[in-house]
Amino acid sequence: MRFIHTADWHLGNRMHDTDRAGETASFLSWLKEEIVRREADCLVIAGDVYDVANPPNEAKKQYCAFLASLIGTCCRNVIVVGGNHDSGSLLDTEKKLFEALDIHVVGSLSDLKPEDMLFELKGRGGEAIGIAAAVPYARELELRDCLPGEAADGAVCDAAYGALYRRLWEAADRMRAGREIPVIATGHLYAAGLEGRFADCRDTGGFDDGTRAVDILGNLGLVSPAVFPPEFDYVALGHIHYSTMVAGNPKIRYSGSPFVMGFDEAAFPRHILCVDCEAGKTEVCKVEVPAFARYRRLEGGIAHIKEEIESLIAAGSGSGELKCYLELCYERRAGDPGLDALEDAVARLPPHIRVVSWKRKDVRAAIRREGSLDDKELRSLSDEDIFSSLILDNPRCPPPEDGAARKEWLARYLPLFLQVAGEVESEGEAK
Secondary structure, eight states: OEEEEOOOOOOOOGGGGGHHOOOOOOOHHHHHHHHTTTTTTTEEEESSBBBSSSOOHHHHHHHHHHHHEEETSOOOEEEOOOOOOOOHHHHTOOOOOOOOHTTEEEEEOOOOOGGGGGGEEEEETTTTTEEOOOOOOHHHHHHHHTTTSOHHHHHHHHHHHHHHHHHHHHHHHHHHHHHHOOEEEEEESOSBBOOOGGGGGGGSSSOOSSSOHHHHTTTTOOBBBBSTTOOOSSEEEESSSSEEETTTEEEEEOOOOOSSGGGGGGOOOOEEEEEETTEEEEEEEEEEESSSSSEEEEEEEEEHHHHHHHHHHHHHHOOTTTOOEEEEEEEOOOTOHHHHHHHHHTTOOOEEEEEEEETTTHHHHHHTSTTTTOOOHTTTTHHHHHHHHHHHTTTSSOSSSSHHHHHHHHHHHHHHHHHHHHHHHHHHHHO
């Protein structure tokens, strides 16, 4: 069978308060065209359909309208699983209705048996062409339910995931009943052994792409590739926003997000994955997603950034220009003009180019200097910036002096602060 693997749409996302509904609509239209052009039998969406647990109505309409648009096309099967940004119960709301259309949704792991997550995929003549084990994002309590007994905190993640995926494989193999059809699985998690920018994320100070540090630090952060039984013909993962393999295994992959989710990842190409799969043989083709809006970070001293803005002004604009969003990531250097120089230049930018973020490169050091941030800089601060400064500069509970020990200190406490902030944010959105 042939299927399209995609994930991390984050519908309803408003990065730096930009309206992305038009960008999303253009992507969904393009995706349908690719599905039809490539004659894909199935679409797999590996989590984070929405950006927040309570998404705006426009995002829900786009999701449902897109799935409905696939009816009558070559794509006779759709698998959707919930991600850490999704409300599993919201995704499951239309589950029974969608099942009648061969759209199989597993929003949450709660109270499900392995058989509830297995779906037989049908070909154009109604014949079985594959089996999908649809595994959504698993929260800690749900993972612990997968274990027969207690486990040490550090062992919970791998032991529980390993038991879950092994049970799913065994149940899928029984469902396959000797037929020569492939078995695929999904997951929404942070796997160890990645390539690229997340390869050593524990040593970074956080990301600007919607993957919060709480998602990748702590006991439940890393999942060993060994949890996936090698008998699966393909494992479609979500949660990481760029396309990559896990531990160099071409059968365990992240598709990445089709959208830029932060200025620090604006230079990365976006992909969907087209997978040809039969029992014992898998081939993957990376398909680059066109840019439906542009995002660019201008970085350096204030004088340098002003020169880049002037270049954009001189280039002018055409009627067909894509919208372009800028982040000004600047350092205050001796002899540089003040921020007024940037504000004057920004005011002369063409209409399709807009500055949506002003960011100090040395923001954490600047936070410690009272009065050193202006209103624009304060609005661009992330939770990670604020909480990291509080943790590392608390005179009542000072962190270790050693650099490596300080990173461990931050890794221990930052997820707790971010978890509380996320829960407060979710409660506010629900109200």
